Amino acid sequence: MPPDPTALAVLTAVVAAGTAVQVLLGFGVNLLLVPAALLVWPGLVPVPAMVVNLLLSAGVAARWGRHTDPLVTRWALAGAVPGLAVGGWLLTVLSPAALGVLGALAILGAVASTALGPAAVPAGPVASGVAGAGSAVLGTTAAVTGPPIALLLAGADPRRARATVAVTGTLTALVALVVLLAGPLRAAAGEALAGTLWLVPGIVLGWAAGHALTHRVRAALLRPAVLVVSAASAVAVLVRAVV
Secondary structure (H helix, E strand, C coil): CCCCHHHHHHHHHHHHHHHHHHHHHCCCHHHHHHHHHHHHCHHHCCHHHHHHHHHHHHHHHHHHHHHCCHHHHHHHHHHHHHHHHHHHHHHHHCCHHHHHHHHHHHHHHHHHHHHCCCCCCCCCHHHHHHHHHHHHHHHHHHCCCHHHHHHHCCCCCHHHHHHHHHHHHHHHHHHHHHHHHHCCCHHHHHHHHHHHHCCHHHHHHHHHHHHHHCCCCCHHHHHHHHHHHHHHHHHHHHHHHHC
């Protein structure tokens, strides 16, 4: 069932803004979408939000993929394998309410880690594998894949960071989506995927806006605003869950 028109308008605006951010930074749409969806239409998490992340990550990867860091990508995807298993297990043992709280906490953790700036460790095999595992757990439970990789590469060339986040996010989200729809969420697959259609207008608007703003908006100025809004939304979700 779709949300009421007001909620749908809000979600369309959120998706449009998040899509534009993802075009500019390589990640960000679900930092905005997931908390908003948990407040007004929880059925959008995790599958429709995962589809949105997958589509946008793939679009950014297609444009910037030539700048990808092969070492980080290789080890991050290796680390994603156990991360997907942990994320899938959490979906089977937690109630919808608990998953909502977990999703909000995951968003807050992602915001906090992203706000820290450049990682204190080099982006070697171990760090990349850990980031890949974290990306996979976040991807399956909260539909967010970008922040762990973005944190690891925060001090790198922006093109390299954006491309690597997008490529690893695309592959992680794709595998996570297949695993969840073939396993824990198989019974609700049709309804979950149908929810994605309500988000398409926001994706189209945000994609156009993001490309129009590529050379007009500095990513360094945009990132703090995204983190503040994401954190505020996640806190609202937690307050609603415990009150």
